[in-house]
Amino acid sequence: MGVSLYTSRIVLNTLGVTDFGIYNVVGGVVAMFSLINGSLSAASQRFITFELGKKTGQRLKETFSITVTIHTLIAIVIFILAETVGLWFLNAKMNIAPERMAAANWVFQCSVLTFLIEIISVPYNASIIAHEHMKAFAYVSIIEVSLKLGVVFLLQYFIFDKLELYAILILMVYVIIRLIYGIYCKIHFPECKYRFYWDRTLFRKIASFAGWNFIGASSSVLMTQGINILLNLFFGVIVNAAQGIAMQVQNAIGSFINNFMTALNPQITKSYAGGDREYMMTLVQQGARFSFYLMFILSLPVLIETESILKLWLKIVPEYAVIFVRLSLIYAISQTLSNTLITAMLATGNIKRYQIIVGGIQLLNFPFSYIVLRIGLPPQSTLLIAIVISFVCLFARLWLLRGMIGLSAKYYLSKVFGNVMLVATSSVLIPIVVYTHMESGFIRLFTVCVVSVLSTLIVMYFIGLTAKEKVFIKDKILIYFTKDNINY
Secondary structure, eight states: OHHHHHHHHHHHHHHHHHHHHHHHHHHHHHHTTHHHHHHHHHHHHHHHHHHHHHTOHHHHHHHHHHHHHHHHHHHHHHHHHIIIIIHHHHHHHOOOOGGGHHHHHHHHHHHHHHHHHHHHHHHHHHHHHHTTOHHHHHHHHHHHHHHHHHHHHHHTTOOSOHHHHHHHHHHHHHHHHHHHHHHHHHHHOGGGSOOOOOOHHHHHHHHHHHHHHHHHHHHHHIIIIIHHHHHHHHHOHHHHHHHHHHHHHHHHHHHHHHHHHHHHHHHHHHHHHTTOHHHHHHHHHHHHHHHHHHHHHHHHHHHHSHHHHHHHHOSSOOTTHHHHHHHHHHHHHHHHHHHHHHHHHHHHSOOHHHIIIIIHHHHTHHHHHHHHHHTTOOTTHHHHHHHHHHHHHHHHHHHHHHHHTOOOHHHHIIIIIHHHHHHHHHHTHHHHHHHHHSOSSHHHHHHHHHHHHHHHHHHIIIIISOHHHHHHHHHHHHHHHHHHHHHO
């Protein structure tokens, strides 16, 4: 997270606000084609994890091989779409200065190749997650951020167009990471040795699952990259730069929750495949609470001291960046309550009705955002719409999962939603008092950060945790200090 935030600052200062906005929005054009890949990624991960949970060795090998074949075919389709429809949209419709259009095309081509690499990598990454080899992700993530940090420093020592060079170097980083993951999987997992295999029944199952999941994937992409393009059409690349900064902050903080969910998701799917519904329910409910707590602890200081943090972090603070960061974090916090519900839904494989209803609600983000921008409301109104729809989707998921897996909506609202809302409202009181009664400056920033974390931890322990969870934490602390005394 630290390296990501630092590199974002250097990239913004090196490229400038305009070029940073171009990179953000052009990458968004490419990401629009991730609709198909997003749905297939969920399908690949679900089927590989499901077969691993059922302990079917040969079937697991067949599932892996057919997912690689499908992803390769999808990569070819997306390449054709990107080089026709995508290229036309970039050059004919995007709000980019003519003198920077050549650089924008460089970014586009590099982004397309980067995206194709990510598509082909999905079955390999899904295998690592299914086997729960989280240490591999930790080491490779360190390598990845180190390479990106090296890219940032190289930018400052070349006369070549910095935007074009940045796009090329980031592409090279993704090639290296893809090779590392591929080699790791072939060494550690027997099923990850690709051979052409075709099973019409299995293909139809994966395709049907991916097809219905396409609705949810498309709504997610339209909510992020689609609205990013709308902001470009209505306001230009300066607002794209502000949204880019907000997404960097959200992704950096959200990486903790993503890693937490990456570790948790296989357990939910495997427990469903193994028929252990009680354990699955426990994971769904505890996972939602703990991911909310983790996100809230990290986000609260940033939400209160957004302006001070951005000024300290960035030499250049784009217009709208402060409000975009705050609303993006609130949206990310709201999404933590749905993450485990989504995993439980995917584990069942019966997603048709779910995706029609929840995916349909999420798709409303794009038309509603277009309407509010069209009538002249400010750019941040798009994020307010996203937050409202996020909560509507949460209640829709609870209603649907009641029939799909027997989840008690009443229990979830009381023990999860009510619990985290009480923790959040109680935690914020003291930090707000400190913020309003101290003069702006580094001392206030430091004090607010410390008080926010302590306040959240204390409230979380006394209000948020169950009696069993408190005993668990006490035992762990006791064991830790007992070990220290013995070692001493």
